[in-house]
Amino acid sequence: MILPLSVTGVVPLPSLHFETIIGNLGTINCSKTSGSGIGNSQMNDSLHLHGLLEEIYQQLLPQVKVESVYPHDPVEVDNLPQPWRLLGRGNYAAVFCHPDYADEVVKIYAPGRQGFEEEIQVYSRLGEHPAFSQCYYAKPNFLVLKRLLGTTLYDCIQRGMRIPKQVIDDIDEALEYARRKGLYPHDIHARNVMMHEGRGYVVDISDFLDQESCSKWDNFKKAYYWLYRPILRPLGLRVPYFVLDIIRKGYRAFSTFTKSCHRQLGMLLGYKSSKHLKRFKR
Structure with missing residues (x-):
């Protein structure tokens, strides 16, 4: 000790x-x-x-x-x-x-x-x-x-806790406030946001200068409205941590794969456009 x-x-x-x-x-x-x-x-x-x-x-x-x-x-x-x-x-x-x-x-x-x-x-x-x-x-x-008190939405889902819509709205408003301050909300996911007494909080802002497009929060909201509210919340289902971890790692792998595909496609289209332009000049 x-x-x-x-x-x-x-x-x-x-x-x-x-x-x-x-x-x-x-x-x-x-x-x-x-x-x-x-x-x-x-x-x-x-x-x-x-x-x-x-x-x-x-x-x-x-x-x-x-x-x-x-x-x-x-x-x-x-x-x-x-x-x-x-x-x-x-x-x-x-x-x-x-x-x-x-x-x-x-x-x-x-x-x-x-x-x-x-x-x-x-x-x-x-x-x-x-x-x-x-x-x-x-x-x-x-x-x-x-110090911000509360429970991360990641833990809320694991524990079967009810996540009110007000929490999502609060976080949306906070992210819009950050944009008005010249920042770029980035890497916002279930581990980086919390709720306390029915209100939403953002606990990690370390990547808010990163101007790269990030869809993590939008994707979480889709899961909230399409899966959590209609299915998980009414049934009071808990999602084990190992399942959440599989989803987290799978999402990262999928995101990395799609970004790589977009880069390759962009390079390919750029190469083809360059070839067509050379032919046109001839």
């Missing part, structure tokens, strides 16, 4: 400049902390965040290992110290929480995985929206984010 680090004998916390704090907490001028230039609420928020950062730098980061073994599978997590808890894993990063800081989560990127800088930029553009998280602090390869 891995015990928490004691207060004595630990590596001192790196110098924390509050200019790196992002989001609602704002930027704090430390020279005015004893004056009237900063409110008590903002000061309390800053001290709260500073306490969390101490736990991160002194306990979490020195011990936990986040590794990307297979690029298209969730990262592997090992050596997680108590009392930290793993909340979720994606293909790029893992998300953790501490019991004393229930409103924040820590997202740690696996070494060698891209997307950290892009995610910061996306959060900066999004600002505040009820369906998205917010970034409070960022240092290379990890973020401190506002």
Whole structure:
């Protein structure tokens, strides 16, 4: 069992400049902390965040290992110290929480995985929206984010939980909001969206700068309206994880195959057009 680090004998916390704090907490001028230039609420928020950062730098980061073994599978997590808890894993990063800081989560990127800088930029553009998280602090390869409570739609389907239409509508509205902010919602699927108390949330925005066309959310909505609502929901059926995993991997293989076919077809049509053009010039 891995015990928490004691207060004595630990590596001192790196110098924390509050200019790196992002989001609602704002930027704090430390020279005015004893004056009237900063409110008590903002000061309390800053001290709260500073306490969390101490736990991160002194306990979490020195011990936990986040590794990307297979690029298209969730990262592997090992050596997680108590009392930290793993909340979720994606293909790029893992998300953790501490019991004393229930409103924040820590997202740690696996070494060698891209997307950290892009995610910061996306959060900066999004600002505040009820369906998205917010970034409070960022240092290379990890973020401190506002915690979103809920259950992923992937888990809802496995557990036979009812997914109201309002959840789908909320996510649609959130994605449209992101587009108005100059972003490109990408890689939105059942693992990256959640519901809580009948409302929908988007939990992964790391690929929102990717301008490549992505139909995952549209395909999920088709399955929701054609399969889930008329069949699965009325019967209260649960779909085992291994079946969902087969569907997920099958979808990826099919998507890769169709993209390859489109590329080959485009190259073929381009080649034929070039030949016809040369004949016409003759």
